[in-house]
Amino acid sequence: MSHPSHSRKARQQENNRNPERENPAILFDLDGTLLDSNYEHVAAWRQALREEGLEIPDSRIHRCIGMSGRLLVRTLFAEKGKVAGPRMVDRLEKLHQRNFRKRISSVQPLPGARQILAFLSGRKIQWAIATGGDQKTVGQMIKPLRVPESSPVITADHVRHAKPSPDVFLEAAERLGFALSDCIVVGDSVWDLLGARRAKALGVGLLCGGYGAAELEQAGAYRVYKDPLDLLNHIGELGVQPT
């Protein structure tokens, strides 16, 4: 990790003097964490892989959602003893994107997603979205979440490496002027928790993306909640003042 820039250092010093910044900042994953989109991603990838002649069980695709598309394709090909070259990766990512965009209109926020974001904003607790999705798709998807200007939305387009690299979390923390050790990463996949661990942030898991609790705990989740609503109801457990 590089030295903090002057502006970041200045912001961090300011934070230390600001009682409103006594709370940690919260970095949310998007798919499966705030939006009920994982199973639509599985269907979109299955269709894409099938178009290229690869049969992969849905549960295996599911366990790769939250990785970058490139890593997902390479991982699933490798499991079949195949190698996905750059053109194949590119073609499959485009097919997935096309299939997924057709499904966006049926994606709904998860229980409590809007409420927890409004709660944090109302209490001036800093938060951001840090996702592996592309800018265009994410822009369409987050409309129902009503994200205010003050909350950055970091996508794969902002960083060199998508999850499980910690780059999106690093970028999000920097935008908020927080050290990563003062951030909580909330995600539904082991890739979020691996990224959190590599970024030295506290990881919290949500079950609403379809992973089991033990999978998230084994990946390093400090706590596991059912969905954003359950997280909001237990926010004190994360060191956030609930009222």
Place this chain on the structure above:
Amino acid sequence: MSHPSHSRKARQQENNRNPERENPAILFDLDGTLLDSNYEHVAAWRQALREEGLEIPDSRIHRCIGMSGRLLVRTLFAEKGKVAGPRMVDRLEKLHQRNFRKRISSVQPLPGARQILAFLSGRKIQWAIATGGDQKTVGQMIKPLRVPESSPVITADHVRHAKPSPDVFLEAAERLGFALSDCIVVGDSVWDLLGARRAKALGVGLLCGGYGAAELEQAGAYRVYKDPLDLLNHIGELGVQPT
């Protein structure tokens, strides 16, 4: 449980004298265990529930796949603080069935499903399918599995109570002339393992339905394998002679 019928007792006595029956019998769940159909069931239920105005996260629906439709509807309604009356249950089951049937053509066997069934038949090890699905849908779905006459296919239509009641396993064991304590139940959901436990059969879990390993182990799985192929490769661990 009632006393065994004379014919069953006779068959069991015959089994004890038959060296081919030294191996246990294997009772397979269908959805998520032999066929990659769970995520299609999730989509079909989501669509049905949405048509009746109920928004339920996909991961919650997923965790109820393998229950009877009636129990699934009642459970998901109860979680929302609502009560599903018999008419609502009936309407939702019909909607789900209609939605799912449109998707059957895209359902594929899971890796190793055909191989393990052929292996067992070839070695004259008794096996059956014991599923919560309805006769008509199951009849269409199992075609690619090439089930021989000698292997019974027990559906919800054959029993009074679907899983997690042990009725389908009891019926399957009876048809094979085996005591349930000499049967292995192979399933992907905690409902299969709960049924196995209630039936005093040995439960084995498969990950290919999308549950996590710890979820299956906590529900009583003696072993957890990736998919039918992985089970076939480790069949000796279940006390079945592999060659």
